[in-house]
Amino acid sequence: MQKYIVTNIRRPEQETVARFKEHDTSTVYEAQGKIGLLSAQLKPISANSKICGPAVTVICPAGDNLMIHAAIEVCKPGDVLVITTLGESISGMIGELIVLALMKKGVQGVVIDAGVRDVARLRGMGFPVWSKAVYPEGTTKSRGGWVNAPAICGGVQVMPGDLIVADDDGVVVVAQEDISTTLESAVQRVRKEKQTKEKIGRGEISLDFYGLRSVLQQENIVYFDEIPLSEGSSRGL
Numbered sequence: 449m450q451k452y453i454v455t456n457i458r459r460p461e462q463e464t465v466a467r468f469k470e471h472d473t474s475t476v477y478e479a480q481g482k483i484g485l486l487s488a489q490l491k492p493i494s495a496n497s498k499i500c501g502p503a504v505t506v507i508c509p510a511g512d513n514l515m516i517h518a519a520i521e522v523c524k525p526g527d528v529l530v531i532t533t534l535g536e537s538i539s540g541m542i543g544e545l546i547v548l549a550l551m552k553k554g555v556q557g558v559v560i561d562a563g564v565r566d567v568a569r570l571r572g573m574g575f576p577v578w579s580k581a582v583y584p585e586g587t588t589k590s591r592g593g594w595v596n597a598p599a600i601c602g603g604v605q606v607m608p609g610d611l612i613v614a615d616d617d618g619v620v621v622v623a624q625e626d627i628s629t630t631l632e633s634a635v636q637r638v639r640k641e642k643q644t645k646e647k648i649g650r651g652e653i654s655l656d657f658y659g660l661r662s663v664l665q666q667e668n669i670v671y672f673d674e675i676p677l678s679e680g681s682s683r684g685l
């Protein structure tokens with residue numbers, strides 16, 4: 449298959465991206481109908497990291513980061529680099545030097561379906577990375593792949609220019625064509641959760657405001673004053 453680099457991609461409006469940044473991954477995932485979650489294996493290297501920006505995608509052969517070097521050149525401020533490998537790999541695809549170059553380009557963060565290294569330094573640099581491994585094994589820089597091709601990262605398709613939202617909980621992707629409807633439902637969900645928090649603050653309980661007592665009934669749940677003991681046993685039913 450022809451390997452290639454796309455230098456120019458369509459990115460969402462900056463204002464839309466900024467509005468999205470107010471929402472966390474669970475909200476965005478729920479708001480778009482429970483889709484777009486990347487694998488739970490992708491974990492942040494630092495707590496309290498939050499990014500939201502258009503994806504620049506990179507597909508590398510396992511154990512080679514040549515295409516990441518090529519991708520640095522096409523990144524724009526605010527982008528999120530989404531790296532995946534052909535074949536399973538946990539090699540350290542990026543580290544301090546690549547991150548230094550990405551920061552120079554204004555890249556917000558990186559999501560890697562492989563490994564990252566030099567993480568103590570990356571934490572010190574305040575640069576967020578989500579990866580499935582932290583591993584010092586290095587890579588070669590000699591094999592071709594793709595920059596800004598449709599990619600599968602963490603089991604989910606990411607198109608160049610799709611919105612990536614990542615935080616302490618994980619990573620979610622929003623397809624460009626779903627951005628405005630997802631944003632609307634995210635705003636509604638936040639509003640609803642605010643009302644729920646007010647209810648909790650007033651001492652109301654979820655069994656009542658979610659109408660869950662009838663569900664308990666449907667499930668035939670019985671209330672006992674004490675732990676019921678089965679005959680001849682000191683253990684519960």
Ligand SMILES: O=C([O-])CC(=O)C(=O)O
Nearest residue numbers: 541542543544545546547
């Ligand atoms: O150079 C590499 O291949 C990865 C790395 O450790 C760095 O970017 O500092």
Ligand SMILES: [Mg+2]
Nearest residue numbers: 543544545566
């Ligand atoms: Mg290094």
